Structure formats: C-alpha cells, structure tokens
Amino acid sequence: MHTSASPEISPFLEVRNLTLQYTTPQYLVTATWNVGFQVSSFDRLILLGPSGCGKSTILKAIGGFIKPAGGEIRLQGKLVTKPGSDRGMVFQEFDQLLPWKTALENIVFAVTSARRIPRRQALEEAREWLHKVNLTAFADAYPHELSGGMKQRAAIARCLATNSPLILMDEPFASLDALSRSAMQEELLRLWEENRRTLIFVTHSIDEALILGTRIILFSPHPGQVRAEFTSVRRNVGQSLRGRELRERIEYLLFQDRVDYAI
C-alpha cells in the first residue's frame, strides 16, 4: 500500500495539512490549521498543547468522527473517512463506559462488536484484560459503582481488548487525583510493554508527556498548529539533566506566545 505521492513505504499514520473546523449556528470555528505529522508503528506519540488548541479535535479526526475541512489522514496508506474498530478510543470523560453493562460486559460488548468473535471466547479474553488492569474483583460491578480511576482502567482494558493496532487516548487521566494519575501512568506503560501498539496520547501536562511519550508533538494555542517535535532519549527523562532542559524548552515554547502577548 503506497501513497501516490511517495515511492517509499507509507508511514503507519500520516496526517497531512490537516485543517479542522466546527460549524456553530453563528460561526465557523477553525480548531486546527494545516497540521502535519507522521507516526511510526509502536510510537507512543504525545499531542501536547494548551487547553483549547484542538488536540481533542485532531484525535477525533483520526478516530474518523470529524471530517477534515482540509488535508487528509492516512492510516497504513488508507484514507480515514469514518470511525472503525481499527482505531480504539479512550475518552477523557468518565461516562464512556456503558452504564447499563457491568465492567466485564462492557469489554465483552466491545470485543464482540469490534471483532465479531463468539461470546464464550470474548468472555474469556475480557476476564484476562480485567485481570491485567487489576479489576478482577470488580468484574460484575456497574460503572457507577467504580471510582474514577477504576472506570478509566476499565475503559483502557476495553480499548485494548478490541486489538486495535492504533490506540487513541484523549486525556484519560486528566480528571484523576495526582496519586491515581501517576499510578495509572505506570500501569499504562506496563500494559504497553506487555502488548505493544501504536499509541497517540493527548495531554496538556508536560510531566505526563515526558513520562509517557517516546515522541512529543507540541501545538500552538488556538488554532492549533505544530510548534515543535521532540523525541525523548529515555524513560523517566523528566529526572535527568537532559530532561530538565527539555522541560524548560517545552515550557518556553508553550508560554512564549503568552509572554509576547503580555508585553
């Protein structure tokens, strides 16, 4: 599968000149402008940027939920036009689990709908996934009986269980308290080590980006444009000297526009 433009093998995911807009009753809102980046297989790519810069919008476009106003998104060379289970999505909102299904049934539903495998096998796999995210004891609990962190863990398990090669996460830990948040970050890295996929992770926290990412794309404030691209050298890079420089550089890039504005 080759793109018509380039003779070499197409990247796993390619976002080219992506402009995304919302039509509201009064305005045409441009959320992102002319965004381009590439993702290789097994990257943990972080989309980092201030609130409202269009990170979620980009992620939804990759998920196929929003049609581009300009540019295109290609997944393994194929144009993305609609949602599909080859891209698993984890949302920021706690209400993403179906409230009428137990944690286990949520995963079973995802697995049977996305992969169309028999229920028996789906049940077995769902139990395994619950075990991997330490929710075995809560298999039969309904979402409203779970804490925020547990809900997000169940949502991550549900997403991974569908075997999507591309995982899209939209600030899944943003509404958690600091302790659960760092526990969840560790857990996500562990899951990723056990079961490698390509991950695109949206956050507005520099720390989270440095902990989780192998690559970081930095966006300018609204309307989002690519401001910088980073590749981190190793894990826990936030602690090392190189990491500190990186962080300062990111902070500078993120807040520079604001300082300019203040002057």
Place this chain on the structure above:
Amino acid sequence: MLSEYPATKRPCSEAGNPGGDPADTACALWLNNEYTVAEAGRLPELQVHLSLVERLRQVTAVRKGCVVLILALIWQAYAMLLENELMFPTFSSALFALYDALVQGELLRAVGTSLRVLAAAYAVGVVAAGLLTVLALTSRFGSDLLETCTGMFNLLPAIALLPLALLWFGLGYPSIMFVIVHSVTWPMTLNIYSGFTGVSNTLRMVGRNYALSPPAFLFKILIPAALPQILTGLKVGWAFSWRTLIASELVFGVSSGSGGIGWFIYEKKNQLDIPFVFAGLITIIAIGLLVENLIFNVLEAKTIRKWGMQS
C-alpha cells in the same frame, strides 16, 4: 549523607530518591513518627444489623401505609358524626360495597373492560410515539414535525376532544380509544425523543467506534442510554391515559351493556348507591398504585436504578 539523620528521621524525598539530585531535596520533609493502625479484628463491627422496628421504619411502604390508615380513620370518624349515608358514607360501608361489588363480579368486569381498552390504546400510543421518534431521528422534516406536533397537541387536553370524537365515532369505545391515544402519544413522544437527543456524545462515539449497524446502534446504544426518559414517558403516558379513560367513560362509556369502571361509578350515582361510588373510586386509586408500584417501580429498580442512571 544518610548518616546525618537518625533512621526514622530522614527526609522523605531522600528516602524515595536515593542518591538523588540535590535540587530535589530542596524542600525536604522529616518523618517524625510512624504509627501502626488497628487491625480488622480490633476495630468496632463495621456493619451492624438494625433492629426489626428500625428496619420497618426504613421501609417507605410501611410508613405510607400508616398514613393511609390514619386518613381512613379520620374519614370513618367524620362520616359517623355526619350520619348521612347518601352524601358521605362511612369508610366501612365503602369497604363493604367494594367487597360486594367484587364478589358479584360486577366491579371486576368493569375493571376488565376498562383495562382492555386502555391496553389497546396505550399500545397504539407507544407505537405511534416510537414511529414519530424514529422519523424525527432520521430526517430534519421528521424532527420539525415532531416538535411542532408535540408542542401544539400537548396543550390540548384529551377531554376537549370528546365532542369531536363523539361526532366522528359515535358513542362507545372507538371514541374513547381515540381520546386515549391522543392523551398518550404526545407526552410519550416528547419524552422518548428528548431521551434520544440527550444521549451523551461520548456514548455515541463509543458506539460508532465499533462501527455498529444503524439498528444495532439504536438497540444497543440509543435505547438503553435513553431508558430513563423512555420509562418516564411510559409512566406519564400511563398516568394520562388512566385519568382520561375514567373521565371519558363517565361521559359515554357504555357499549352493548358492558361499561368500564367510569361507567360503573356513573351508574351507581344514578342509582344513589353512594357507597358503591366510593368503592369505584377506591378501585381506581388501587389500580393506579398497583401499576405504579408493581410495574414501573420494579422496572426502574431492575434497570436504571441498578445501573445508577437515576438516583
């Protein structure tokens, strides 16, 4: 560096960060004391059973039953003072009348007639509401139609249509059906539709993520997600239709000699069998309570309350 501090008085950040960067210990904290917490066996019982009386007082049905009993006693006392069996019979004579009417089968027949009409009209109303909603969800014209119609006809009391129904369908049950269908359809449509449109965008995207077919999306995402409002719609529809039925039967509820419960009351009043009128009223309340508590409350408890979709 560690030797500078006694074993238990060590900066926490250093304990968690051996050989750490000096900048990280800039705001070090000292661990002054550690405590052991009581184990499960030495704590007070975490769950203690309440006494029987306490538990009964927690049951709403018991408390409400007491209220009903008190009201019945007041009724009885007042009617006995009044001594006017024709205008205001005692509670006990109403109960005897109820018993008589039940034993003779007259009341049960009337209730059966009423409920049969109601069930048919209710079913028509539910189907109509469902069709209108599906139309509204699939086309702009449909949603305009639904919003306009519910907006107008919701304001029209069903009883106001009785004269027209009389003109079109004559005396008897077709007229009553017409009026009840009207009373059920609009509030139910409004509730079901607002339930569907209120389904959160996140849940919709979850469903679309799995590329569900439109019917699967409807039955596996939209309907369960909108169930709280759907149940409200069914409940409101039931309440409206039950009232409308009784009212319209009072006006013209007889066909080929078998009337409903409204007709039963009307007839008994004409025969000046006033305790039977009260027996009829009690029956209406009893059936209303039965349907609300047995059917709707159980339905809600097994679904939306269990799922935490309604507090």
